[in-house]
Amino acid sequence: MSFVFLRKPGRPYPVAARAEGVWIWDTEGRRYLDGCSSACVVGIGHGVREVEEAALAQRRAVSFVHGATFLTEACERFAARVAGLASDPHLDKVYLVSTGTEAVETAVKLARQYWQEVGEPRRHKVISRWGSYHGNTVGALAYGGHAGRRRPYDPLIPHTPHIEPCYCYRCPYGLQPDRCGLVCAEALDRAVRFEGPETVAAFLAEPVVGATLGAAVPPPGYWPRIREICDAHGILLIADEVLTGAGRTGRGLALEHWGVSADLVTLAKGLASGYAPVGAVLAHAKIHDAIRDGSGAFVHGFTYNQHPVAMAVGDRVLRYLEEHRLIDRAARMGTVLLERLRTLSDLPVVGDVRGIGxxxxxxFVADRDTREPFPAQAGFAWRVGEEARKRGLLTYPGTGCTDGLRGDHVLICPPFVIDEDEISFLVDRLREAVEAAGNPADERGS
Known part of the structure; x- marks a missing residue:
C-alpha cells in the first residue's frame, strides 16, 4: 500500500531509479527519453555532478536561514545570474521564491503595491488571456484562462478580466496572421478602456503559451504592440516566463525574440533545472525603488524565500548554462527538432506543428480541413502520451486548447543537451505512438 496521495489515484506509476542526460531509468530497468524535460523543467540534463556538489557544499556551510533575517553569498550570486538573463539593465532586482505559481502571485502583489506606493491606489485589476496558464493556487487560477483547470473551483475564483489569446492556428477572430491587424493585441486596448485605465495595474501573459495551447508562438508584431498599449495606458507588463525563461526558446528570456522588455518577469522551471524548487521575479528598478523609498517594505513573503541550498543550486545551474553555451544550443537544436517534427505532418490526425527553440x-485534430478537435472524452493526447511512454518516450500531453475542454496537443521540450540521434529516436517513437493511438473518429464509425 502506498501512502502517497497521487495526482491520479489508482493509476500505476513507474518508479524512477536514476537519470542521466536526456534519459531516465525505472526500477524495472526500462529506459525513457525525457522528451518533455519532466514538465519542461530540466534544461541542463539529468545527473550533472557539478550541481550535486554545489548543493552538498552549501548544506555543509549553511543549510537554512530565514530570508527575513539573513542573506547568503549563494543568494547574492544567484540573483546576479538571474538578472543576467535579461538584456534590459533596468530589470536588475530579483525576488526569490520556490515555484512558478509563487512567482506569479508575487509579481501580481508587486504590481499592486507599486501603484499604492506611487499614489494611484485605484489601480488593482490585472488583465490576462483566455487559454493561458499561470499556476494552480486560487489566485493564479483566477488569472489563468484554462476552463478545464478552473471549472472545479469556479466558486472560489474571483473575477478578473480576460481577453482572447494570441493563437494563430485557431484565431478567435477567424483571421490570418498576415492580414489580421493584430486584433488580438488591440483587444487589450479595448479591455483597458472598458475597465478604466485608472483601475488597471497590469497585463499578465506568457510570451509563448506552453502547457495550455501547445507552444503557440505569436506573430512578429504582437508583443511590440502589446508593449505600446501598456505604455499608452501607463500599466505594467508582467511576462510569465516560468516555462519559457532560462533559455528554453533559445534566448535568456523569450520576450526578447521580439525586442520587448517587461516590467516584471516570472521565472521558475528551468531556472534550477529541477535540481531544487526555485522561482523568481525579475523586477524593474522603478518598482523596487518605489517600495524602498515609500513604505520601505514589500508586504509579502514565504518561509523558503532565498533558501540557501536552492540558491546554490540555481547559481550552479545558470553557471553551467553559460559554461556550456546551452542557450545557444537550445536555439540550434530547436531548429533541428522542429524540422524533424514537421515530418509528422503526413499523419492525418496532426493538424499543426509549431514552436520556437x-x-x-x-x-491533433479529427479533421484537418475543418480543424475539428476530437471530443474531450476521447482523451486523444493522453492516448498518445501513454503509447509514447510504452515505447520509451516521455511527452507532455495537454487538452483544452480549442475551448478549454476540447482540443489535444503534446508539448515536446527535451533537455538542451539532446543530440541529433536522440532527436531521431524521439520523432520515430512519437510517430509510432500517434499511429498506435488511432483515430477516435474512426472508432465511432466502426
Whole structure:
C-alpha cells in the first residue's frame, strides 16, 4: 500500500531509479527519453555532478536561514545570474521564491503595491488571456484562462478580466496572421478602456503559451504592440516566463525574440533545472525603488524565500548554462527538432506543428480541413502520451486548447543537451505512438 496521495489515484506509476542526460531509468530497468524535460523543467540534463556538489557544499556551510533575517553569498550570486538573463539593465532586482505559481502571485502583489506606493491606489485589476496558464493556487487560477483547470473551483475564483489569446492556428477572430491587424493585441486596448485605465495595474501573459495551447508562438508584431498599449495606458507588463525563461526558446528570456522588455518577469522551471524548487521575479528598478523609498517594505513573503541550498543550486545551474553555451544550443537544436517534427505532418490526425527553440507543440485534430478537435472524452493526447511512454518516450500531453475542454496537443521540450540521434529516436517513437493511438473518429464509425 502506498501512502502517497497521487495526482491520479489508482493509476500505476513507474518508479524512477536514476537519470542521466536526456534519459531516465525505472526500477524495472526500462529506459525513457525525457522528451518533455519532466514538465519542461530540466534544461541542463539529468545527473550533472557539478550541481550535486554545489548543493552538498552549501548544506555543509549553511543549510537554512530565514530570508527575513539573513542573506547568503549563494543568494547574492544567484540573483546576479538571474538578472543576467535579461538584456534590459533596468530589470536588475530579483525576488526569490520556490515555484512558478509563487512567482506569479508575487509579481501580481508587486504590481499592486507599486501603484499604492506611487499614489494611484485605484489601480488593482490585472488583465490576462483566455487559454493561458499561470499556476494552480486560487489566485493564479483566477488569472489563468484554462476552463478545464478552473471549472472545479469556479466558486472560489474571483473575477478578473480576460481577453482572447494570441493563437494563430485557431484565431478567435477567424483571421490570418498576415492580414489580421493584430486584433488580438488591440483587444487589450479595448479591455483597458472598458475597465478604466485608472483601475488597471497590469497585463499578465506568457510570451509563448506552453502547457495550455501547445507552444503557440505569436506573430512578429504582437508583443511590440502589446508593449505600446501598456505604455499608452501607463500599466505594467508582467511576462510569465516560468516555462519559457532560462533559455528554453533559445534566448535568456523569450520576450526578447521580439525586442520587448517587461516590467516584471516570472521565472521558475528551468531556472534550477529541477535540481531544487526555485522561482523568481525579475523586477524593474522603478518598482523596487518605489517600495524602498515609500513604505520601505514589500508586504509579502514565504518561509523558503532565498533558501540557501536552492540558491546554490540555481547559481550552479545558470553557471553551467553559460559554461556550456546551452542557450545557444537550445536555439540550434530547436531548429533541428522542429524540422524533424514537421515530418509528422503526413499523419492525418496532426493538424499543426509549431514552436520556437526547444519548445514545440503538435496539435491533433479529427479533421484537418475543418480543424475539428476530437471530443474531450476521447482523451486523444493522453492516448498518445501513454503509447509514447510504452515505447520509451516521455511527452507532455495537454487538452483544452480549442475551448478549454476540447482540443489535444503534446508539448515536446527535451533537455538542451539532446543530440541529433536522440532527436531521431524521439520523432520515430512519437510517430509510432500517434499511429498506435488511432483515430477516435474512426472508432465511432466502426
Amino acid at each position: 526547444l519548445l514545440a507543440g503538435i496539435e
